[in-house]
Amino acid sequence: MKLPLPELPQFDYIKAESAERAIDLLQEKGAAARILMGGTDLFVRMRNGDLAPDVLVDIKNLPGMDTIVFSKKDGLTVGAAVTMNALARNPDVLNYYPLLVEATESVASYQLRNRATVGGNLCNASPAADTAPAALVLEAELTAMGSKGERTIPAMEFFKGPGVNALEAGEFLSRINYCNPPKGWKGRYLKIGRNAGGDLAIVGVAVMGYPDKDAPSDFRFRIALASVAPTPIRVHEAEEILAQNPITETVIGMAAEAAQEAATPIDDVRASARYRNAMVKELTRRGLADVWSSLKKEA
Ligand SMILES: Cc1cc2nc3c(=O)[nH]c(=O)nc-3n(C[C@H](O)[C@H](O)[C@H](O)COP(=O)(O)OP(=O)(O)OC[C@H]3O[C@@H](n4cnc5c(N)ncnc54)[C@H](O)[C@@H]3O)c2cc1C
Numbered sequence: 001m002k003l004p005l006p007e008l009p010q011f012d013y014i015k016a017e018s019a020e021r022a023i024d025l026l027q028e029k030g031a032a033a034r035i036l037m038g039g040t041d042l043f044v045r046m047r048n049g050d051l052a053p054d055v056l057v058d059i060k061n062l063p064g065m066d067t068i069v070f071s072k073k074d075g076l077t078v079g080a081a082v083t084m085n086a087l088a089r090n091p092d093v094l095n096y097y098p099l100l101v102e103a104t105e106s107v108a109s110y111q112l113r114n115r116a117t118v119g120g121n122l123c124n125a126s127p128a129a130d131t132a133p134a135a136l137v138l139e140a141e142l143t144a145m146g147s148k149g150e151r152t153i154p155a156m157e158f159f160k161g162p163g164v165n166a167l168e169a170g171e172f173l174s175r176i177n178y179c180n181p182p183k184g185w186k187g188r189y190l191k192i193g194r195n196a197g198g199d200l201a202i203v204g205v206a207v208m209g210y211p212d213k214d215a216p217s218d219f220r221f222r223i224a225l226a227s228v229a230p231t232p233i234r235v236h237e238a239e240e241i242l243a244q245n246p247i248t249e250t251v252i253g254m255a256a257e258a259a260q261e262a263a264t265p266i267d268d269v270r271a272s273a274r275y276r277n278a279m280v281k282e283l284t285r286r287g288l289a290d291v292w293s294s295l296k297k298e299a
Contacts, residue, residue, distance in 0.1 A: 004047045011046075015058045019174070022059045023147050027170040029055050035172050036060075037081055038115035040108075041124045059172060060117075070096065075180040080119025080173045084131075085110065087118055097178060099187030099208060103134040106191045108198040119173045122158065125165040125231070126200075132159065132232035133206030133224035134189055138178045146171035159231035182220075185210035186294040190283045191226075194270055201227040202271040203279040205259070207287035209295050215243040219295060223255070223284060228263035228276050235259045238284065247292055256285035 013036070016022035026033050036042060036056040045051045059065060065081035070092035078087060084104040087093055093100055107113055107121070107130045121131045122142065135142075135155040142153045144167050158166045167173060181187075187208035193199030204226030212220040221242040223235045238258035245251045265276035 002049065005049055008043060008046050009049075009052045011053055012055045013058065014055055015061060019059075019062055019145055019172075022057050022062070022172060023145065023170055025055065025057050026172065027147065030169065033057055035123070037117040037120035037123075038083065040112055040116045041120060041126075062174075064175060065119075068093065072180065074177070076100075076178040078118055078176045078178070080123075080175055081117050082119075084113035084116050084118065084121075088113070097138070097181075099134050099138070099189055099206065100131070100178065102187075103131050103189040103204075103206065106130050106189060106198075106201075106204070112198070118176060122155075122176065123165055123167065123173050125159050125161070125163050127162055127229060127231055128200045128204070128227040129232060130189070130191060130201060130204055130226060133204055133226045134187075135176065135178070136224035136232060136234050137187065137206045137208045137222040138181055139222075141177045141179065142173055143175045143177070144168070144171040145174045150174070156234065162230050181208065182210040182212070184295070184298060186291045188287045188290045190287045192279055192283065200270065203227055203265075203276050203283055205280065205283040205287050207284070207291050209242075209288075209291040211295065211299070212243075217243055217246050217251075219243070219247060219292075221255070221288065221291070223259055223287075225259065225263060225280060225284075227270075228265040228280050230264075233262065235262045235284075237262060242288070249289075252285055252288045252292065255288060256281045259284040 032054040034053040036058045060081040065079040067079045068090045069077045088101045088104045121129045140155040189206045191204040192202045206224045209221040226232045238255040241255045260281040263280045265273040
């Protein structure tokens with residue numbers, strides 16, 4: 001077993017005074033430089049000896065990095081350095097994006113959420129990242145900033161593998177836009193960890209649903225899973241079952257089974273693949289049943 005180092009390895013800390021300076025540093029130093037946000041993932045990996053960057057580039061102070069802006073036209077724009085707690089107590093987020101509140105509040109403890117950022121959670125690209133399934137079902141767009149300016153990356157294309165995201169060398173994530181979801185939508189994030197006090201997900205399931213007259217069932221659902229595949233995933237097969245068939249308990253069960261089939265979990269210290277597999281089905285079923293019950297109330 002690998003033991004953590006007695007202390008963090010040596011590194012230089014640079015608080016970038018501009019986006020250009022941060023990009024220059026990332027380009028100049030390459031893999032020897034890392035962006036620092038809350039450090040709740042980064043310092044753990046450095047302490048474990050998995051990473052030993054020479055330079056940590058702090059960009060939390062750059063303009064827009066810690067702001068939350070909502071408009072009915074453009075949806076919710078969240079700076080990458082917004083902490084989990086700041087997001088979860090923002091009145092617009094509470095009002096219009098309760099799914100995001102549920103996802104962020106499932107992360108670790110209140111104390112950790114005071115430092116942990118939404119951008120850090122997504123950039124860390126852990127298969128277990130709790131805000132990733134919400135980003136997938138809300139079809140968020142991530143803005144990367146680099147030497148050529150800004151580019152937008154759909155959440156569906158952001159997660160490339162365990163710990164690997166779609167940012168290119170010299171780029172950083174500046175903000176996340178959660179586009180305005182369809183009218184009348186409802187959502188849930190359900191998670192199982194090893195304890196109720198906050199732990200990485202054994203399984204996480206985000207479900208959202210909304211009325212859609214163009215769908216044969218009159219409704220569409222989106223489902224995304226955490227911690228059961230090399231990246232967080234959307235489950236289009238299950239979504240299609242719910243769009244094509246009148247929603248009943250049996251159809252919800254069929255969709256939950258499709259989610260289970262899409263999962264490719266592994267055994268690890270937190271749970272066996274077999275347990276994860278069973279829980280994907282159960283959490284998807286529960287999430288769909290909850291969302292369907294809320295949709296029916298307003299139908
Ligand atoms: C005790 C404990 C419990 C935890 N529980 C949970 C949990 O329940 N659920 C969960 O999802 N996570 C959990 N985590 C993991 C962690 O807290 C979250 O992933 C957190 O959101 C990371 O954010 P951060 O700001 O600390 O990122 P950092 O640690 O600062 O950064 C994480 C990684 O992303 C890179 N990065 C960060 N921001 C950017 C950016 N803007 N552009 C480019 N690269 C960037 C960094 O270089 C680093 O590699 C836990 C961690 C600990 C220590």
